[in-house]
Amino acid sequence: MAEYTRQTTLDAPSGKIADLKDIDWTFEGADTQYLTHGLHSYPARMIPQIPRTLFDYYKSKGVLSEGDTVYDPFSGSGTTAVEGRLHGLNAEANDVNPLACLLTFAKSIPLPREEVETARRELLDGLAEELREVRSAYEDGTLELDELAVRDGWFPEPQQQELWHVRRRIDGIEAEYGEGIGRLLRVSLSASSVK
Ligand SMILES: C[S@@+](CC[C@H](N)C(=O)[O-])C[C@H]1O[C@@H](n2cnc3c(N)ncnc32)[C@H](O)[C@@H]1O
Known part of the structure; x- marks a missing residue:
């Protein structure tokens, strides 16, 4: 920035x-x-x-x-x-x-810069690989669809699954670092688009 x-x-x-x-x-x-x-x-x-x-x-x-x-x-x-x-x-x-x-x-709301950086790294660490696994399980038909909490019809299913995994990561990071960091990371979800 x-x-x-x-x-x-x-x-x-x-x-x-x-x-x-x-x-x-x-x-x-x-x-x-x-x-x-x-x-x-x-x-x-x-x-x-x-x-x-x-x-x-x-x-x-x-x-x-x-x-x-x-x-x-x-x-x-x-x-x-x-x-x-x-x-x-x-x-x-x-x-x-x-x-x-x-x-x-x-x-x-100001947040400690180091915490934001650590949380950002935690969010991204291994995420690409995890999302590839989600996509592959989806394509194989072995993904557990019932765990999906949000079915709003906005995103097609593969992307919904991927976003759900990102959201679960953010939930975990929020539990560790608090609501301020959680909010900041959730903004990245609100700016998601389908590729
Ligand atoms: C042009 S934006 C405001 C920009 C803002 N003041 C800024 O500093 O960037 C207008 C906002 O008003 C909100 N809004 C419209 N009607 C409202 C209402 N009755 N009560 C509260 N917010 C409302 C909309 O959701 C929208 O986010």
Whole structure:
């Protein structure tokens, strides 16, 4: 993930935000995927530069201070919550869509970097081989289909089986490392596609 730098907010011609009218709100060419912002392509995302600029502006004017709370009642994938946390604010959010809630939690709650890396390695270690075995057992007709908990008709069966195995791994990792890591890894399932 790209590094976060505070400086890029200052896109105003003067080099500092004198007034919100000085800002080029198109943010053309700006990196919108830094840190966790690029974790999921949730539809209708707000670009992070918008809340980031507003938080910088209102902090510079003394309207907002570290420890204040920002609330987004339509949080989507959590852009505002992530930027709020990056600006030292508390973030509260809700959304009618449970996926949006999952994404907001996963993207905005800080996790120990080493734990994330260890969990990521555990998820991927031997996974490709396991999935090849699942596919081969499926094709041989020896796979136990009854263990499949989700049959939503969205994915064809071989991919459902594979995703189910990934999910079981994530369940195990979550039991070991906790809900925060579990949420982060579940986002990878929500972004799965059929090949
Ligand atoms: C454009 S997105 C919001 C983007 C978000 N503010 C951000 O920072 O990226 C709009 C969100 O509003 C949610 N929504 C729509 N109607 C809602 C309602 N009645 N209550 C809560 N959330 C709702 C949708 O599920 C969607 O995730």
